[in-house]
Amino acid sequence: MKRAYNFNAGPAALPEEVLVQAAAEMTDYRGTGMGVMELSHRSAEYDALHEQARADLRELLAIPDDFAVMFVQGGASHQFMMIPANLAMGRPTGYADTGVWAQKAMQETGLYGQPYKICDAAPGGYRDIPAWGAVEADTAYVHITTNNTIYGTQYREIPAVSVPVVADMSSDIASRPIDWTRVAAVYAGTQKNLGPAGMAVVVMHRDLIRTGNARLPKILQYRTYADNRSLYNTPPSYAIYILGLVLDWMKRQGGVAEMERRARVKSQLLYTVIDRYPEVFVGHARPEARSLMNVTFTLRDRAQEAVFVAAAKAQGFVGVKGHRLVGGLRVSLYNAVPQAAVEALAQWMTAYAEAQA
Numbered sequence: 001m002k003r004a005y006n007f008n009a010g011p012a013a014l015p016e017e018v019l020v021q022a023a024a025e026m027t028d029y030r031g032t033g034m035g036v037m038e039l040s041h042r043s044a045e046y047d048a049l050h051e052q053a054r055a056d057l058r059e060l061l062a063i064p065d066d067f068a069v070m071f072v073q074g075g076a077s078h079q080f081m082m083i084p085a086n087l088a089m090g091r092p093t094g095y096a097d098t099g100v101w102a103q104k105a106m107q108e109t110g111l112y113g114q115p116y117k118i119c120d121a122a123p124g125g126y127r128d129i130p131a132w133g134a135v136e137a138d139t140a141y142v143h144i145t146t147n148n149t150i151y152g153t154q155y156r157e158i159p160a161v162s163v164p165v166v167a168d169m170s171s172d173i174a175s176r177p178i179d180w181t182r183v184a185a186v187y188a189g190t191q192k193n194l195g196p197a198g199m200a201v202v203v204m205h206r207d208l209i210r211t212g213n214a215r216l217p218k219i220l221q222y223r224t225y226a227d228n229r230s231l232y233n234t235p236p237s238y239a240i241y242i243l244g245l246v247l248d249w250m251k252r253q254g255g256v257a258e259m260e261r262r263a264r265v266k267s268q269l270l271y272t273v274i275d276r277y278p279e280v281f282v283g284h285a286r287p288e289a290r291s292l293m294n295v296t297f298t299l300r301d302r303a304q305e306a307v308f309v310a311a312a313k314a315q316g317f318v319g320v321k322g323h324r325l326v327g328g329l330r331v332s333l334y335n336a337v338p339q340a341a342v343e344a345l346a347q348w349m350t351a352y353a354e355a356q357a
């Protein structure tokens with residue numbers, strides 16, 4: 001078996017053990033004579049894996065009982081719409097503009113609320129995480145993108161404000177503990193740290209669900225998911241199965257604390273090389289705002305970036321090209337990216353820099 005050094009931003013590397021197990025169970029899931037994709041979502045076997053995934057997520061992220069765990073089809077962008085549709089109800093909504101995804105989330109609020117920026121990282125070129133301004137009166141919630149996948153900046157902690165905070169943690173969920181006293185809802189597309197694409201995990205305080213907009217199609221209301229254990233309609237059962245395997249893998253590795261430790265080690269390996277060769281590499285994020293999940297940089301000689309990407313690919317390093325909207329270079333270091341892969345890349349980048357001297 002040949003496995004790439006996969007630094008994709010999402011969909012991204014999954015633990016090899018998970019893929020091997022899924023392959024072994026593809027045609028006969030635990031004696032059922034069927035693969036998971038073929039199981040009825042009303043069967044006892046499916047129900048057991050569905051509940052185990054919900055319980056494991058609760059355990060790993062230390063989710064308190066007054067929060068509901070939901071699986072919703074459609075990815076994080078779907079949540080950009082569902083959040084304001086359920087929670088804004090014509091009121092002001094604060095958005096922390098720290099990048100492309102934050103802006104996309106804000107744009108979706110127009111139909112349901114009155115969005116305003118509680119901070120704006122644009123003047124600083126999206127290199128840092130600005131302090132938040134005042135919360136406007138009657139604000140329904142403030143939306144935060146805890147890790148900015150494209151610019152490679154990350155909040156160190158979630159700011160404390162007097163209104164509910166809704167956090168898009170698509171690219172750093174399960175890589176560090178969550179302070180549940182600071183958030184009323186967390187959501188994440190699953191295709192980075194949690195599993196396959198096509199679904200979002202949504203964890204929301206039950207008060208927000210209860211008081212949410214009831215004048216929406218049932219399938220768009222969070223209460224439909226919370227009241228029916230995300231089994232109101234056919235859930236993305238295979239994605240939930242793989243999510244369950246990934247959560248089980250994470251637990252066996254030592255949980256979120258271990259994921260965080262690894263993220264620190266892996267990101268430091270690359271930031272060290274970037275900082276050691278300032279005549280070759282230029283880090284994008286300011287050091288105090290650097291992401292542990294997405295390391296973004298450019299080459300001092302920008303004309304060489306395509307050559308760099310091609311040379312990296314020839315060495316087996318996949319996914320080091322920056323996002324199509326901003327260019328440059330980006331290396332994503334999600335939970336399943338092995339330290340050995342990052343060490344190999346750091347070594348190769350060092351040799352690349354030395355060769356420029």
Ligand SMILES: Cc1ncc(COP(=O)(O)O)c(C=O)c1O
Nearest residue numbers: 075076077078101149170171189
């Ligand atoms: C922080 C963040 N939010 C939202 C999204 C959009 O996710 P999806 O493609 O699942 O809609 C992404 C995708 O990369 C992301 O990184």
